[in-house]
Amino acid sequence: MKRLLLSVALAASSLAPLACDLEKTGNQIAADHLMVGTLLATPEVNVSGSALAGYDAGTFGGPDGGDVISLPAQTAAAVFFGSRNGENSQPSGVAGATVTLQPVNGKTTPLTEDGAGSYSRTSVGDEELTYQSGATYQFIATRGGTRYVGQVDDAPVQERVEAFHPPEGFLRINARTALSFDRAAVSNGEDRTLGFVTVVPLSADGAKGEPTYTNMPKTPVQFLQLVGLPGPYREARVTIPGEAFPQSNKTYLVIFQAVRMGGAESDNLFLGSALLAGTAEVGVVRTR
DSSP states (O other): OOOOOHHHHHHGGGOOGGGGHHHHHHHHOOOSEEEEEEEEEEEEEEEEHHHHHSSSSSSSTTTTTEEEEOOOOOOEEEEEEESSSSSSOEEOOOOOOOOEEHHHHHTEEEEEEETTTEEEEEEETTTTTTOOTTTEEEEEEEETTEEEEEEOOOOOOOOOOOOOOTSSSSSSOOOTOEEEOOOOOOOOOOOOOOEEEEEEOOOOOOOOOSEEEESSSSSHHHHHHHHHOOOGGGEEEEOGGGGGOOSSSSSEEEEEEEEEEEEEOOOOSSSEEEEEEEEEEEEEEEEO
């Protein structure tokens, strides 16, 4: 799979032994179709009703915890399939494609067209969409008989964040205060997965509100920029700004997604296409 940056591909173009790969890379550089997409999973989360109400956790998460509210696990897939005219043009969505997601040698899951080149599906009320750690996932768009394929190899396992598991069961911080945590160590020579954070407030009955913070790319252009500058998302220490926790006496979910990035697999898909697959670790924060 080609995940090379454009500058690297051009620098390597004089190496004759790589002629076949470079021909494919050259085609991907010139390709006028692109794809950005995500496959993201979150586990079931048990939240103390006491924490939501602002009381001590007591038996939070334990076998005797009678006040625990369970938030179900969820998997969501989203794809933007678009075209571009010229190196610096804004991508425009391609409508009318058939877009599917599948682990290699596994079951194909169709995505629903949402308009403007966007396609999506979630596991809410739908057991067909699942996340498999270690799988190689292909994102496939078909239009006019032509297939465009993006791929992510070796979907990562859940990364445990020790700071999310204090004895009390949830973290206590002051409102409008930054929160930092360390990611799990990696072996020498091993690339750290990308890490993205989303913070979501919870009401007293466990209903999720709109995110107060996320560093996940939101637009196709931001995803394309991620291909060139992934470094900040691989830092060993993550800091969430205080603006993510704006209210006192409030409970928040901190969703940390560890993801692996893939890219264009077929030679008719732009080299800068960005595909992400990963699964989350979740912490609970209560503000003072």
